[in-house]
Amino acid sequence: MARETVTSQHVASKAGVSQSAVSRVFSPGASASPEMTAKVKKVAAELGYRPNVLARSLITGKSKMIGLVVAYLENQFYPDAVEKLSLALQEEGYHVLMFMTKMTNDNVDQILEELLDYQVEGIVMASAFMSENLTERCRRAGVPVVFFNRRQADRALSAITSDNINGGRKVADFLINGGHQRIAHIAGWEGASTQRDREKGFCGELEKQNVPLFDREVGNYHYESTQQAARIMFGKKTIPDAVFVGNDHMALAVMECLRHDFGLRVPEDVSIVGYDDVELASWPSFALTTIRQPSNRMVSETVITLLNQIKNSTAVSRQVEIDGPLVIRRSARIPRGWKDEKL
Numbered sequence: 001m002a003r004e005t006v007t008s009q010h011v012a013s014k015a016g017v018s019q020s021a022v023s024r025v026f027s028p029g030a031s032a033s034p035e036m037t038a039k040v041k042k043v044a045a046e047l048g049y050r051p052n053v054l055a056r057s058l059i060t061g062k063s064k065m066i067g068l069v070v071a072y073l074e075n076q077f078y079p080d081a082v083e084k085l086s087l088a089l090q091e092e093g094y095h096v097l098m099f100m101t102k103m104t105n106d107n108v109d110q111i112l113e114e115l116l117d118y119q120v121e122g123i124v125m126a127s128a129f130m131s132e133n134l135t136e137r138c139r140r141a142g143v144p145v146v147f148f149n150r151r152q153a154d155r156a157l158s159a160i161t162s163d164n165i166n167g168g169r170k171v172a173d174f175l176i177n178g179g180h181q182r183i184a185h186i187a188g189w190e191g192a193s194t195q196r197d198r199e200k201g202f203c204g205e206l207e208k209q210n211v212p213l214f215d216r217e218v219g220n221y222h223y224e225s226t227q228q229a230a231r232i233m234f235g236k237k238t239i240p241d242a243v244f245v246g247n248d249h250m251a252l253a254v255m256e257c258l259r260h261d262f263g264l265r266v267p268e269d270v271s272i273v274g275y276d277d278v279e280l281a282s283w284p285s286f287a288l289t290t291i292r293q294p295s296n297r298m299v300s301e302t303v304i305t306l307l308n309q310i311k312n313s314t315a316v317s318r319q320v321e322i323d324g325p326l327v328i329r330r331s332a333r334i335p336r337g338w339k340d341e342k343l
Contacts, residue, residue, distance in 0.1 A: 006047045006048055006049040007049070008022040008023060008026075008049070008051070010047055010049065011043050011044050011049050012042060013045060014043050014046075014047065015039050015042075015043040017036065017039070017040060021036060021040065022040055024036075024278050025037050025040040025041065026044075026051040030112055037239075041226060041234035050318075055172065060326050061103065064093060064094050064095055064121065065094065065095045065096075065097050065118060065119070065120045065121060066089050066094045066095070066096050066097070066120060066121065066122050066123070066188075066306070067097050067098075067099065067112070067115035067118070067120040067122070067123040067124070068082065068085065068086070068096050068097065068098045068123075068124045068126065069098075069099050069100075069101055069108065069111060069112065069115070069123065069124070069126065069128045070082060070098060070099070070100055070101070070126045070127060070128065070217050071100070071101045071102060071108075071126070071127045071129040072221060073100075074221070074222065074223070074247040074249060075221065075247055075248070075276065075278070076248070076276075076278035076279060076280060077142040077149075077247070077248070077249075077276040077278050077293060077295070078126060078127060080278070080279075080295060081126065081148070081149070081257065081295050081298070081299060082098070082126065083303065084295060084296065084299040085124060085126070085148070085299050085303070086098075088303045089153070089298055089303060091136065092303065092307060094121070097115065097118060097120060099111045099114070099115065101128055107147050108128055108134075108272065108283070109134050109237045110139070112134050115132075116137070116138070116141055116143065116275075120143060120282075121143065121310050122143060122144045122145070122147075122306045122307075122309065122310050123138065123143060123144070123145045123235060124144070124146050124147075124148050124302060124306060125140060125145060125146070125147045125150060126147075126148040126149060126150070127149060127192070128150065129149075133156065135154060139156075139329065142313060144158070144306060144315075145157055145158070146158045146159070146160065146302055146305050146306045147159040147160070147161075148160055148161075148298065148299075148302050148311070149161055149162070149194060149298065150192065150193055150194065151291070151319070153192070153195045155317065155319065156317050157217060157317060158305045158306075158309070158317040158318045158319070158320075159318075159319055159320070160293075160297070160298050160301045160302045160305065160318075160320045160322075161193075161194065161197075161291045161320070161321055161322070162294060162298065162321065162322050162323070162324045163321040163322060163323045163332075164194050164197035164198045164201065164321075165198070165200055165201035165204075166199045166201060166321075166323055167198060167201060167275060167291040167323075167324060167326075168198040168199060168200065168201025168202035168203075168205070169201040169202065169205040170201075170204055170291060170326045171273050171275075171326070172201070172202045172203075172204075172205035172206050172209070172244070173205055173209075174273065174289075174326060174328075174332070174335065174338070175242045175271065175273065175332070176205075176206070176211055177245065177335035177338065178242070178271065178332065178333040178334065178335045179333065179335070180241050180242035180271060181214075181241060182214040182215075182238070182239070182240045182241045182242070183206065183211060183213065183214055183240065183241075183242045183243075184213070184214045184215040184216060184217075184218075184233060184240035184242070184243045184244075184245070185199060185203070185213060185215075185216045185243065185244050185245075185246075185248060186217050186218070186219045186226060186229050186230065186233070186243055186244075186245045186250060186254060187199055187216065187217070187218045187219065188218075188219060188220065188221040188246030188247055188250065189218075189220045189221050190218065192221075195221075195246050197236035198246060198275060199246075200290060203243055210298075214240050215233055215236075215240055217229035217230070217232055217233050219245070219246065219250045219253070219254075221246065221247060222250075223250070223253045224242075224253075226249075226250040226253040226254060226257075227247070227253050227256070227257045227261075228252070230254045230257040230258065231251070231257060231261060233325045234257075234258060234264070234270075235259075236264050239270070240270060241269075241270060241271065242270065242271040242272075242273070242332065242333075243270065243271070243272055243273070244273050245272060245274050245275070246274065246275060247274060247275050247276050248274040248275065248276040248277065248278045248280070248281050248288060248290055249276075249278070250274070250282060251272055251273070251274030251275075251281075251288055251290070251331075252274075252281075252286055252288065254272055255272055255286060255288070255331065258270055258272075266331050267331055267332050267333050271289075271331065271332035271333045272288065272289070272331045272332060273288075273289045273290060273291075273331070273332050274288050274289070274290040274291075275290055275291045275292070275336070276290060276291070276292070276293050277293065277327050278287070279323075281327075281329070282334070284327070285297065286331065287324070287329040287330035287331055288329055288331045289327065289328050289329045289330075289331045289332040290326075290327055290329075291324050291325070291326055291327070292324045292325050292326075292327050293324050294322045294323075294324045297322050298322055301318075301320045301322070302322070305318050305320070
């Protein structure tokens with residue numbers, strides 16, 4: 001026999017309060033006394049009542065849902081950042097609806113169409129981008145979009161990133177001051193703004209200090225592709241004495257390849273520097289020198305920006321770049337007199 005659905009009217013009747021009082025108790029931000037809240041929730045628990053969030057959203061026109069589109073969980077930085085984003089939005093009374101897409105974003109338009117069908121109030125794009133057509137549709141629908149750790153050419157879209165250009169500069173300056181003569185780069189996916197900006201800052205600083213880029217390969221942010229890139233780079237007669245790798249996930253792949261395929265020592269033979277400062281980077285087996293992405297501050301700015309645009313349709317877009325420190329460990333030769341910038 002099908003169980004009878006328990007409604008707010010049942011709860012109100014047993015608790016001896018009005019139906020609107022039950023509604024206030026289960027509406028985030030609504031006014032209800034502690035005594036009323038305790039009484040109603042006690043009865044609701046006894047009856048097995050749960051408020052119908054979807055039904056309420058139809059009445060209020062507010063789904064309290066945020067769409068989160070993620071393309072790249074292979075790198076430890078993103079699972080950690082996604083968790084922080086989800087928790088921060090939940091604290092503000094929002095639910096997160098997460099969709100996965102490919103890094104090349106072949107299906108991102110379809111995914112965003114689905115998110116709009118769910119009546120999300122805002123969208124966070126993490127390691128993904130969107131077409132101009134869909135950008136315009138989101139604007140017409142009044143759904144704000146904030147990019148996390150990515151940016152697009154359209155400055156009308158808010159973007160929160162670390163200062164990737166300055167991070168690249170720091171790496172180049174560090175390696176040059178360490179006395180390296182053959183400095184190379186293994187790039188991530190070239191379609192990502194983060195990769196382009198990091199490489200721009202890195203190569204710009206090399207050029208500024210009259211140091212030529214010794215070699216370059218592309219790892220596309222994937223472990224196997226990065227190892228293949230390292231095999232090509234270090235299979236040559238003359239090899240780099242330092243490599244800046246596009247992120248930590250790839251940097252660890254390079255270290256493993258150099259040690260196990262070529263018998264090279266890090267940093268005695270080759271210095272390795274990454275970008276992100278994921279948890280594995282601090283493990284003694286890797287002790288990776290890297291640029292730290294300030295994920296806590298990036299998440300905070302993303303949530304502030306998104307909620308402000310949800311509440312105020314005329315709010316201007318924000319382009320936020322947060323500087324991150326160079327965290328010096330043992331994977332790279334340390335210049336004389338240099339100290340860890342880590343706070």
